[in-house]
Amino acid sequence: METVSSPEEEALPEYGLEFDGSFRGLLPIVLVNLLLTIITLGLYRFWARTKVRKYLWSSVRLHGDAFEYTGTGKELFIGFLIVLFLVFLPMGFAFFQAQIMMETPGREAQGASLLFGAYMLMLYLYGVAYYRRNRYRLSRTRWRGIRGKQREGGYRYGFIHFMLTLVNFMLLGLASPLISNRLWEYESNRREFGTGRFSYKGRAGPLYKPFAIAVFLSLLLIAATVTLIIFVIAAVSGGGGATEWLQQSQANGPKGIYTIVAALFAGYFLVGLAVAAPVLWYQVRQLRHFWGHSRYEGFPLSFHGRFGDIFRLWLGNLGIFIATLGLGAPFMEMRWLRFLVEHTRISGFPALESIGQAEGADPSLGEGLAEGFDLGGI
Amino acid sequence: MWSGFFFDGVTAEAKPVQVSLTPATLEVSGLAPGQPASWNLSSLQLVARGNARMDLATGDHPQVRLRVDGADFADALKAAAPELWRPQWRRTGRIVGGLLAGAAVLVAALFYLPRVMVPLISASYAERIGAGVAAQVTTLFGGACNMLAGQAALEELAYGLADEAGLDHPIVIHVVDSRVVNALAAPGGHILVFDGLIQKANSPSEVAGVLAHEIGHVKYKHSLTSLSRSIGAQFILTSMMGGSFGDTSSVLLTTSFGRAAEAEADETAIRILNARGISSEPFAQFFDRLAKGDARTGSDKDDAATEQSNWLKMGNLLSTHPPSPERAALVREKGLVEGTSPMSDSEWRDLKAICETEDDVF
Numbered sequence: 001m002e003t004v005s006s007p008e009e010e011a012l013p014e015y016g017l018e019f020d021g022s023f024r025g026l027l028p029i030v031l032v033n034l035l036l037t038i039i040t041l042g043l044y045r046f047w048a049r050t051k052v053r054k055y056l057w058s059s060v061r062l063h064g065d066a067f068e069y070t071g072t073g074k075e076l077f078i079g080f081l082i083v084l085f086l087v088f089l090p091m092g093f094a095f096f097q098a099q100i101m102m103e104t105p106g107r108e109a110q111g112a113s114l115l116f117g118a119y120m121l122m123l124y125l126y127g128v129a130y131y132r133r134n135r136y137r138l139s140r141t142r143w144r145g146i147r148g149k150q151r152e153g154g155y156r157y158g159f160i161h162f163m164l165t166l167v168n169f170m171l172l173g174l175a176s177p178l179i180s181n182r183l184w185e186y187e188s189n190r191r192e193f194g195t196g197r198f199s200y201k202g203r204a205g206p207l208y209k210p211f212a213i214a215v216f217l218s219l220l221l222i223a224a225t226v227t228l229i230i231f232v233i234a235a236v237s238g239g240g241g242a243t244e245w246l247q248q249s250q251a252n253g254p255k256g257i258y259t260i261v262a263a264l265f266a267g268y269f270l271v272g273l274a275v276a277a278p279v280l281w282y283q284v285r286q287l288r289h290f291w292g293h294s295r296y297e298g299f300p301l302s303f304h305g306r307f308g309d310i311f312r313l314w315l316g317n318l319g320i321f322i323a324t325l326g327l328g329a330p331f332m333e334m335r336w337l338r339f340l341v342e343h344t345r346i347s348g349f350p351a352l353e354s355i356g357q358a359e360g361a362d363p364s365l366g367e368g369l370a371e372g373f374d375l376g377g378i
Numbered sequence: 379m380w381s382g383f384f385f386d387g388v389t390a391e392a393k394p395v396q397v398s399l400t401p402a403t404l405e406v407s408g409l410a411p412g413q414p415a416s417w418n419l420s421s422l423q424l425v426a427r428g429n430a431r432m433d434l435a436t437g438d439h440p441q442v443r444l445r446v447d448g449a450d451f452a453d454a455l456k457a458a459a460p461e462l463w464r465p466q467w468r469r470t471g472r473i474v475g476g477l478l479a480g481a482a483v484l485v486a487a488l489f490y491l492p493r494v495m496v497p498l499i500s501a502s503y504a505e506r507i508g509a510g511v512a513a514q515v516t517t518l519f520g521g522a523c524n525m526l527a528g529q530a531a532l533e534e535l536a537y538g539l540a541d542e543a544g545l546d547h548p549i550v551i552h553v554v555d556s557r558v559v560n561a562l563a564a565p566g567g568h569i570l571v572f573d574g575l576i577q578k579a580n581s582p583s584e585v586a587g588v589l590a591h592e593i594g595h596v597k598y599k600h601s602l603t604s605l606s607r608s609i610g611a612q613f614i615l616t617s618m619m620g621g622s623f624g625d626t627s628s629v630l631l632t633t634s635f636g637r638a639a640e641a642e643a644d645e646t647a648i649r650i651l652n653a654r655g656i657s658s659e660p661f662a663q664f665f666d667r668l669a670k671g672d673a674r675t676g677s678d679k680d681d682a683a684t685e686q687s688n689w690l691k692m693g694n695l696l697s698t699h700p701p702s703p704e705r706a707a708l709v710r711e712k713g714l715v716e717g718t719s720p721m722s723d724s725e726w727r728d729l730k731a732i733c734e735t736e737d738d739v740f
């Protein structure tokens with residue numbers, strides 16, 4: 001029922017976001033960042049990231065006016081230091097302690113439960129880190145001087161994420177659509193821009209058909225790829241099969257071992273390539289579902305990206321990653337942002353004078369937790 | 379005069395304004411009273427540059443924004459306030475300098491850390507750490523050897539040597555079923571002797587020399603120092619580069635305790651050997667042979683290559699205890715030339731056979 005829109009909504013004009021960032025514009029920033037990050041043994045990365053974000057945010061326009069990123073490297077750095085000493089140092093000690101206890105006769109069980117507890121805490125903190133990262137970014141995003149806001153600090157989100165992940169684990173991942181829908185709903189309904197609120201009223205049900213198709217296709221493609229690999233091995237080893245090929249290669253000494261490693265790597269790569277298509281297809285369906293049932297101040301949002309778009313994006317990013325050995329990550333992020341921005345629209349728009357400045361104080365700290373978890377993204 | 383839009387930071391409404399430039403300010407006309415009409419050029423911030431438009435902010439009024447249209451505005455502003463376009467090298471330099479200074483402080487702290495940490499670690503906790511490390515290393519290198527007769531012979535020798543060192547806690551001897559030629563001291567008095575070393579030794583005095591050396595490490599807690607230094611280094615590296623914490627127990631296998639610590643252990647070893655009336659000459663000869671073997675194992679691909687060659691290299695005595703002519707010379711200078719054998723012939727045979735069955739006795 002929720003997909004039906006009223007006639008007056010259909011008559012509303014559609015507004016989109018524009019993106020005018022370019023490789024050429026980003027390149028000097030990335031090069032200088034790279035140099036300074038190397039000089040400082042990696043410590044400059046917080047400022048580097050900030051500069052990239054400033055560029056990317058300013059490349060997005062709505063009604064002709066640019067978005068703005070107001071975060072600073074210092075905030076990210078201090079947030080990271082705090083988390084490093086308050087969370088990751090004690091956690092590192094707990095893991096060390098658990099390791100020792102598990103090797104001490106009579107204390108193995110204690111050690112194992114400490115290790116288990118530490119992993120559970122990590123899982124919980126992962127959700128908190130994700131939420132806080134998004135909250136920080138939104139609070140540092142301005143448009144026409146008005147800033148975004150994510151309500152709550154993420155501890156409750158972390159708990160929900162934790163419980164749902166455990167349930168999903170027990171259900172072998174079958175609850176994935178349900179869980180991502182619930183988490184998106186939770187986050188969306190606490191998202192604001194200025195005094196305007198986002199809301200989400202989507203159900204997980206419609207996601208299950210594409211999810212089932214994607215899982216089925218993935219399994220099929222994995223099976224096909226593995227069969228192909230087995231045939232290739234058989235052909236290479238003269239009909240002998242994998243065991244014989246392994247023996248032959250091992251008999252070749254170190255050179256043969258390298259062959260095995262390279263072949264394994266190629267195999268993983270092929271399987272990854274095969275699974276990418278259904279996964280991306282599902283991802284784009286999910287994006288359309290999520291944004292398609294989201295609203296800003298009651299005005300419906302929509303996402304119009306298609307499988308072809310996301311697949312080209314992914315292939316290009318893979319190419320950039322390989323060609324730059326991962327150093328071109330900001331370019332990959334820019335392509336992602338462009339994809340998201342260019343395909344998101346809103347039907348109608350609230351009266352601009354009705355959107356006031358967000359109330360309350362900004363979160364003062366950066367995304368320390370997310371940094372520790374290596375949560376990537378822009 | 380350019381036309382543009384003013385955003386007051388209270389609502390998202392755009393207010394049409396006229397913008398002009400003076401040598402020191404940007405003037406906005408058409409504003410309500412109380413709104414900032416005159417912006418210092420030195421306070422300007424460039425938010426974004428688009429096609430024929432420019433988004434500006436001012437540090438004096440953080441909520442307020444201005445968008446100016448017109449392709450020539452950028453040129454006019456560039457002429458009036460060229461520093462807006464200049465990269466802020468001075469600021470970047472301060473950040474980089476600060477970060478490098480911070481990194482230097484961290485590294486200095488890293489070297490000072492063990493001196494603070496090690497005395498704080500209780501003997502029983504060190505013992506537990508050592509037991510964990512010993513168990514992990516033993517598993518990693520192919521298990522424990524525990525033929526009772528050999529173990530008894532080795533322990534009798536080691537305990538006698540340890541008595542001489544005046545330790546305040548007992549030692550524990552582990553024999554590892556591996557061809558690696560090495561021995562190492564884990565925290566809390568745990569000493570690991572690899573079977574490769576026992577097989578390579580020509581006499582009980584040689585083994586006694588190596589044991590006495592490891593007991594020297596135990597006496598001065600070199601292992602704990604090294605461990606806390608390595609963990610600190612890992613922590614600092616992780617925080618600098620990003621990434622996750624790794625395994626800490628293998629650290630002992632790859633890092634040497636340092637020149638000063640080795641000299642300290644050597645001196646203790648000679649003192650113990652002398653007190654026991656054991657000749658130091660075989661110990662010195664062991665160094666000689668290792669130094670020769672150093673050149674040999676580098677290129678040779680004999681039996682060593684087949685057995686986890688990486689671990690062999692890492693676990694080799696050569697890397698953890700760099701042999702040097704000076705060390706052999708010191709042993710010769712201060713140690714006894716003649717001495718009694720610290721073991722009977724039958725005990726020596728038992729020790730050589732310590733790994734001959736793989737049954738777990740315990």
Ligand SMILES: [Zn+2]
Nearest residue numbers: 591640643699
């Ligand atoms: Zn040593």
